[in-house]
Amino acid sequence: MSVTVRVPAKVNVQLAVGAARPDGFHDLANVFLAVGLHDEITVTPAEELRVTCEGPDADQVPLDRTNLAARAAIALAERYGRSPDVHVHIAKDIPVAGGMAGGSADGAGALVACDALWGTGASREELLEICAELGSDVPFSLVGGAALGVGRGERLTPLEVGGSFHWVFAMAGRGLSTPAVFREFDRLGEGTDIPEPVASQELLDALAKGDPDALAAAVSNDLQPAALSLFPELAGTLATGRAAGALAALVSGSGPTTAFLVRDPESAAAVAQALTASGTCRTVRTASGPAPGATVTRH
Numbered sequence: 001m002s003v004t005v006r007v008p009a010k011v012n013v014q015l016a017v018g019a020a021r022p023d024g025f026h027d028l029a030n031v032f033l034a035v036g037l038h039d040e041i042t043v044t045p046a047e048e049l050r051v052t053c054e055g056p057d058a059d060q061v062p063l064d065r066t067n068l069a070a071r072a073a074i075a076l077a078e079r080y081g082r083s084p085d086v087h088v089h090i091a092k093d094i095p096v097a098g099g100m101a102g103g104s105a106d107g108a109g110a111l112v113a114c115d116a117l118w119g120t121g122a123s124r125e126e127l128l129e130i131c132a133e134l135g136s137d138v139p140f141s142l143v144g145g146a147a148l149g150v151g152r153g154e155r156l157t158p159l160e161v162g163g164s165f166h167w168v169f170a171m172a173g174r175g176l177s178t179p180a181v182f183r184e185f186d187r188l189g190e191g192t193d194i195p196e197p198v199a200s201q202e203l204l205d206a207l208a209k210g211d212p213d214a215l216a217a218a219v220s221n222d223l224q225p226a227a228l229s230l231f232p233e234l235a236g237t238l239a240t241g242r243a244a245g246a247l248a249a250l251v252s253g254s255g256p257t258t259a260f261l262v263r264d265p266e267s268a269a270a271v272a273q274a275l276t277a278s279g280t281c282r283t284v285r286t287a288s289g290p291a292p293g294a295t296v297t298r299h
């Protein structure tokens with residue numbers, strides 16, 4: 001018997017970042033949109049907890065107990081006083097260390113899968129609490145759709161979205177460490193007054209209307225200057241997508257994946273082709289959002 005769960009990647013259509021808190025984290029106004037790029041997590045009863053991974057980036061995924069999927073299984077097992085002895089298999093399509101919440105997706109997926117396999121009957125609130133302990137992005141990977149995250153990004157309010165938005169994503173040749181990007185944000189902001197992060201009303205209205213032009217005018221990412229400072233070549237990728245007709249071009253979360261909002265699938269194909277031809281990125285993918293959160297696909 002095994003359970004398979006499908007979990008989406010995310011792009012941050014707004015990422016407003018406040019000053020560093022005493023605990024080292026930053027308060028955020030984080031507007032998440034789940035997009036149709038997925039990891040699939042399968043859990044099967046086993047002699048002991050073990051993790052395997054397949055996919056283009058599999059060699060970069062830790063297979064020990066630091067893997068977020070393993071940590072999720074352990075956290076749920078501890079809460080229910082049982083052993084976490086499962087084989088967790090990750091079919092990985094979300095780029096690793098790409099700013100698209102790949103590890104977080106696997107954490108949320110393993111949690112939902114183990115919950116179903118073990119029949120723990122945990123409430124949604126309990127699962128979200130465990131997600132928040134695992135990482136700031138993990139609760140959103142569970143709920144999907146679109147949501148505003150405040151605090152570290154873990155306190156979510158679901159958002160209404162009036163249509164589907166089309167995106168092109170350019171994956172870079174190497175990853176960026178999320179803590180390093182936040183540290184660079186702190187360094188670049190030294191000596192300046194950093195305002196409280198707030199969600200943009202224009203952006204929320206654009207999402208609610210499903211209006212890509214209005215969304216393009218409102219997207220923002222306060223981590224982008226820090227990501228570009230650590231990875232200057234991304235500027236060329238952003239310029240290539242803009243020149244090919246993207247309505248907006250931005251770094252996804254902490255990067256280095258770059259995200260291009262486009263009007264329709266035809267425009268997506270043109271932008272994807274230009275990015276591929278430019279040789280400024282490793283892989284190019286198209287996807288649309290919102291996409292549903294962690295979903296059991298086989299039980």
Ligand SMILES: C[C@](O)(CO)[C@H](O)COP(=O)(O)OP(=O)(O)OC[C@H]1O[C@@H](n2ccc(N)nc2=O)[C@H](O)[C@@H]1O
Nearest residue numbers: 024025026028135136137138152153178179182253254
């Ligand atoms: C950049 C984003 O992906 C945007 O959605 C998230 O804010 C990062 O979420 P995540 O990868 O789940 O991050 P966590 O595992 O919670 O934290 C990793 C590290 O990122 C930094 N971090 C993360 C979230 C936050 N609100 N402030 C931070 O400063 C901290 O250095 C932390 O040690």
Ligand SMILES: Nc1ncnc2c1ncn2[C@@H]1O[C@H](COP(=O)(O)OP(=O)(O)OP(=O)(O)O)[C@@H](O)[C@H]1O
Nearest residue numbers: 067068096097098099100101102103104106137178
């Ligand atoms: N299941 C997992 N998949 C990928 N990386 C994992 C996983 N578990 C732990 N990690 C570790 O987490 C690091 C960050 O990987 P991840 O793919 O989650 O980054 P990310 O997508 O940039 O995250 P975010 O967008 O949430 O900031 C990796 O370099 C790896 O060492």
